[in-house]
Amino acid sequence: MAAASFTAAKFLAPVAARSGGDRAPPLPAIGAASARPRRGAQQTRLRTALAVSSDVLAGNKAAQAAAGEPVVTREEALEVYEDMVLGRVFEDMCAQMYYRGKMFGFVHLYNGQEAVSTGFIKLLNQADCVVSTYRDHVHALSKGVPARSVMAELFGKATGCCRGQGGSMHMFSAPHNLLGGFAFIGEGIPVATGAAFAAKYRHEVLKQSSPDGLDVTLAFFGDGTCNNGQFFECLNMAQLWKLPIVFVVENNLWAIGMSHLRATSDPEIYKKGPAFGMPGVHVDGMDVLKVREVAKEAIERARRGEGPTLVECETYRFRGHSLADPDELRKPDEKSHYAARDPITALKKYIIEYNLATESELKSIEKKIDDIVEEAVEFADASPHPPRSQLLENVFADPKGFGIGPDGKYRCEDPKFTQGTAQV
Amino acid sequence: MKLDPTVCVLGEDVGHYGGSYKVTKGLAEMFGDLRVLDTPIAENSFTGMGVGAAMKGLRPVVEGMNMGFLLLAYNQISNNCGMLHYTSGGQFKVPLVIRGPGGVGRQLGAEHSQRLESYFQSIPGLQMVACSTPYNAKGLMKAAIRSENPVVLFEHVLLYNLKEKIPNEEYVLCLEEAEMVRPGEHVTILTYSRMRYHVLQAEKTLVNKGYDPEIIDIRSLKPFDLHTIGNSIKKTHRVLIVEECMRTGGIGASLRSAIIDNFWDYLDAPIMCLSSQDVPTPYAGTLEDATVAQPAQIVAAVEQICQ
Numbered sequence: 001m002a003a004a005s006f007t008a009a010k011f012l013a014p015v016a017a018r019s020g021g022d023r024a025p026p027l028p029a030i031g032a033a034s035a036r037p038r039r040g041a042q043q044t045r046l047r048t049a050l051a052v053s054s055d056v057l058a059g060n061k062a063a064q065a066a067a068g069e070p071v072v073t074r075e076e077a078l079e080v081y082e083d084m085v086l087g088r089v090f091e092d093m094c095a096q097m098y099y100r101g102k103m104f105g106f107v108h109l110y111n112g113q114e115a116v117s118t119g120f121i122k123l124l125n126q127a128d129c130v131v132s133t134y135r136d137h138v139h140a141l142s143k144g145v146p147a148r149s150v151m152a153e154l155f156g157k158a159t160g161c162c163r164g165q166g167g168s169m170h171m172f173s174a175p176h177n178l179l180g181g182f183a184f185i186g187e188g189i190p191v192a193t194g195a196a197f198a199a200k201y202r203h204e205v206l207k208q209s210s211p212d213g214l215d216v217t218l219a220f221f222g223d224g225t226c227n228n229g230q231f232f233e234c235l236n237m238a239q240l241w242k243l244p245i246v247f248v249v250e251n252n253l254w255a256i257g258m259s260h261l262r263a264t265s266d267p268e269i270y271k272k273g274p275a276f277g278m279p280g281v282h283v284d285g286m287d288v289l290k291v292r293e294v295a296k297e298a299i300e301r302a303r304r305g306e307g308p309t310l311v312e313c314e315t316y317r318f319r320g321h322s323l324a325d326p327d328e329l330r331k332p333d334e335k336s337h338y339a340a341r342d343p344i345t346a347l348k349k350y351i352i353e354y355n356l357a358t359e360s361e362l363k364s365i366e367k368k369i370d371d372i373v374e375e376a377v378e379f380a381d382a383s384p385h386p387p388r389s390q391l392l393e394n395v396f397a398d399p400k401g402f403g404i405g406p407d408g409k410y411r412c413e414d415p416k417f418t419q420g421t422a423q424v
Numbered sequence: 425m426k427l428d429p430t431v432c433v434l435g436e437d438v439g440h441y442g443g444s445y446k447v448t449k450g451l452a453e454m455f456g457d458l459r460v461l462d463t464p465i466a467e468n469s470f471t472g473m474g475v476g477a478a479m480k481g482l483r484p485v486v487e488g489m490n491m492g493f494l495l496l497a498y499n500q501i502s503n504n505c506g507m508l509h510y511t512s513g514g515q516f517k518v519p520l521v522i523r524g525p526g527g528v529g530r531q532l533g534a535e536h537s538q539r540l541e542s543y544f545q546s547i548p549g550l551q552m553v554a555c556s557t558p559y560n561a562k563g564l565m566k567a568a569i570r571s572e573n574p575v576v577l578f579e580h581v582l583l584y585n586l587k588e589k590i591p592n593e594e595y596v597l598c599l600e601e602a603e604m605v606r607p608g609e610h611v612t613i614l615t616y617s618r619m620r621y622h623v624l625q626a627e628k629t630l631v632n633k634g635y636d637p638e639i640i641d642i643r644s645l646k647p648f649d650l651h652t653i654g655n656s657i658k659k660t661h662r663v664l665i666v667e668e669c670m671r672t673g674g675i676g677a678s679l680r681s682a683i684i685d686n687f688w689d690y691l692d693a694p695i696m697c698l699s700s701q702d703v704p705t706p707y708a709g710t711l712e713d714a715t716v717a718q719p720a721q722i723v724a725a726v727e728q729i730c731q
Contacts, residue, residue, distance in 0.1 A: 162513035165511055183503075194472060194476020194479070204458055230469050230472070237466065237470070401600075403644070406687070410600070
């Protein structure tokens with residue numbers, strides 16, 4: 001992790017580190033404001049991408065960096081460390097539990113990407129919203145959903161955060177403003193846009209203002225989603241109405257077995273922001289402190305009402321797409337390249353280097369997390385399965401939607417109704 | 425919108441243009457551009473936006489400029505409108521109203537003549553109603569907005585010009601109830617939306633011929649009001665369904681099933697169902713007329729059932 005944090009806005013240079021895209025164009029390093037011209041046919045397509053982070057960081061942090069000061073306080077560093085370790089240990093436990101037959105279906109683990117979730121979500125207030133995809137366990141944890149609620153949900157128990165009805169791909173929590181968990185890629189982005197619209201509406205129409213500014217919504221999604229219509233439609237609308245939203249791309253280079261470079265005409269996703277009039281930023285998603293710096297700026301922009309930002313985080317998943325993915329297409333040298341940039345190891349090194357905490361303090365955090373995750377499993381194991389009567393309970397918010405039966409009474413008026421069938 | 429500031433409208437041309445069928449005329453001037461939001465042409469995304477806003481406490485009314493365009497929003501309507509309350513374990517509700525003009529118009533061509541009620545009817549968690557008169561349009565719209573469930577309100581392109589004296593004051597109709605249009609003894613005719621008027625035209629002929637049809641506008645396409653429908657069948661013992669959606673997988677198909685399941689013993693004749701033909705609606709007027717059920721066919725069907 002470089003002390004000069006304005007490198008946050010740089011690309012990882014060697015194309016050789018990425019497998020599967022032999023004919024990808026060489027990617028430039030982005031400096032303070034303009035891109036250096038490239039050779040050949042690419043030159044005519046070059047446009048200056050607004051690199052918000054580099055402007056901010058070049059100003060503020062270069063001074064700090066030069067003085068050899070850490071960019072976070074001890075408390076912040078420990079909070080961030082603990083959150084990332086929680087994410088990692090939890091996901092590792094999920095893999096174990098899956099292979100032991102405690103959880104089922106499609107389970108998508110987040111190992112390796114913790115810096116993005118922690119870097120962004122730990123900056124949010126309770127009233128801010130997070131919208132995720134099917135790779136949502138760690139977003140839920142970072143937003144504050146208790147590990148036991150997530151684990152119980154994964155086990156399909158009635159004590160899960162969604163009563164066992166959602167599962168791995170549908171984590172929701174109203175108290176924590178986690179608006180899902182979506183199985184189809186891209187379908188959460190409009191929902192996030194709507195939450196941001198509601199925040200603006202509350203401020204402008206309902207005149208409910210907070211001294212901090214607008215409530216912010218973060219939409220997390222992957223590189224594959226960036227070729228989907230809903231992504232582009234929402235970039236347009238969010239910028240059009242200056243909605244308080246940050247679009248966070250977790251570019252881990254792979255959509256199951258499809259390399260980002262094989263699927264995308266112009267793989268530099270952050271450049272698509274300025275095409276819609278919003279800043280597009282690229283950040284090293286394996287470095288939680290860099291992510292946090294960029295996130296701070298983007299979130300504050302949104303809060304002030306200046307509109308959306310597109311942040312592309314270059315990250316990597318250490319495991320397959322899901323627990324069913326044999327992960328045979330990704331080359332070993334790519335995997336080891338990113339394994340060497342493990343965000344947790346890197347932060348640990350940083351904390352020790354800057355004397356923010358001792359080894360034993362970090363070890364005790366790790367122990368604490370192990371206990372939390374163990375307890376979550378015990379809780380989930382001991383919890384009951386949902387009873388048959390739960391089947392129909394949440395189909396409608398107003399169960400009158402099941403209609404009026406032949407006897408003239410609403411079906412839901414019969415107390416035994418939920419044990420029956422949902423015929424209308 | 426005056427009573428509840430969380431009610432807002434979004435759709436294409438709902439604001440400055442006043443709506444493609446003028447349903448939202450004047451609202452943008454009254455309530456502003458944010459409450460009556462002119463959206464870009466992105467049905468899937470703005471419907472999803474409506475879902476997200478509803479989850480966060482607003483009560484949006486999403487307009488499909490033509491119901492057919494909502495096919496582009498099917499992802500959001502099925503996955504998020506219908507299912508989200510369930511997959512979130514009841515934590516979030518989606519009090520969304522999705523409305524717009526649909527049905528067969530006057531030579532609008534296949535894609536602008538679609539009946540989406542049959543496509544949406546399988547989506548769990550969704551309620552569907554179809555209005556047919558100015559009176560029930562106002563009452564059902566108010567009910568839909570007040571409902572905590574996502575409601576799809578089907579309007580019809582040919583019915584916007586109907587004129588009727590309706591009460592100025594507040595009234596809310598029941599979303600789940602059917603409407604008794606004409607009590608009778610000989611046969612139960614179940615219909616909705618524009619076909620109500622074809623049935624009423626047929627009624628004139630039928631009455632002249634000495635028949636006494638009971639006409640019920642089912643209004644609630646999902647769920648069915650089996651109480652009103654059942655009471656009618658218990659009286660007449662004969663059922664004719666007249667609908668505008670396609671025969672295959674239509675509302676009539678589901679209604680027939682539900683009647684057989686619940687009222688088999690009361691039937692004296694097989695249930696007849698007049699639906700539109702399973703063809704893309706042609707442009708040519710003569711062919712278009714042949715696609716939907718016409719009053720003459722309704723008369724013939726009643727005569728056949730009552731033999």
